[in-house]
Amino acid sequence: MTKTATTKAGGKDEGSWGKLIRDIVVILLLVLGIHSCVAKPFYIPSDSMMPVLRNGDRLIVSKYPYGWSYASVSFHLAPKTSGRWFGKLPARGDIVVLEHPVNRIDYIKRVIGLPGDTIELRGGALIINGKPIKREVQPMLSVPVDANMPGPDSSLGRFITQGANGKEVLELPIVRETLPGGATFDTIDMGPGYRTDDYGPVKVPADHLFLMGDNRDGSADSRVPVEQKGLGGPVPFDAIAGRAEIISFSTDGTAQWYNPLSWFEALRSGRAGTNLRPAHDESAK
DSSP states (O other): OHHHHHHHHHHHHHHHHHHHHHHHHHHHHHHHHHHHHTEEEEEOOSSTTTTTSOTTEEEEEESSTTOBOGGGSGGGOSOOOSOOBTOOOOOTTOEEEEEOTTTOOEEEEEEEEOTTOEEEEETTEEEETTEEOEEEEOOOEEEEOBTTBSOTTOSOGGGEEEOTTSSEEEEEOEEEEEOTTSEEEEEEOOOSOOTTSSEEEEEOOTTEEEEEOSBTTSOOSTTSOGGGTSOOSSEEGGGEEEEEEEEEEEBOSOOBTTBHHHHHHTBOTTOTTOBOSOEEOGGGO
């Protein structure tokens, strides 16, 4: 009787472990499915999308607006394949997350050119299909300097100055651009003399997109060769992983993992809830 009881107890214990492992696997698969097919968080590690996005911003990226491809699968687990399920091209002005076509690192850029567009820059001015886009100089933008701003390897350090309160701020030159179709957003233009000020003309091939960062003179994007960490030209549509939707929260870089109180103290005010879809100028349509 004693031996039988021991066997039953052992069987019950083994069954409990098996159920626990099964439940963990199911949860992981569910998380991966949501992460790959619905939405995922994304961290901004640089200043290439300033002034709209800042180093330290956390975003929500939706996976379904453009359909799904190998790039939709999180953590770069899927082999590179051609084709897209339920594919729908982004609109000009959308901010997209993509897998770099060569090294498969995540990038975030703005869609500037669609298939068939001819893209050109002269003196920093963007020209699409032979027509200069609308550009409006805006007042200088003051952004507080913190542990995350400017970011690593940033080209914005030259704009650091002392604010009225005695603290350091970035005084950034802003140009508002309006693309064909009406999408309008702010960019940083550091002035003449940068390598990306003159480019093209280049025609965007079928099933490709031309992507640029909003920090126009500090972004490794479609204008920049792969050898210089750029995208090396128009990017295949299949490399697009999703669309940036909203800022969930933003931190200034002072949080310490061992101090929960510092997590809250590091939060930047006014960033959470920022909609990342571009505004539209109806007169430009």
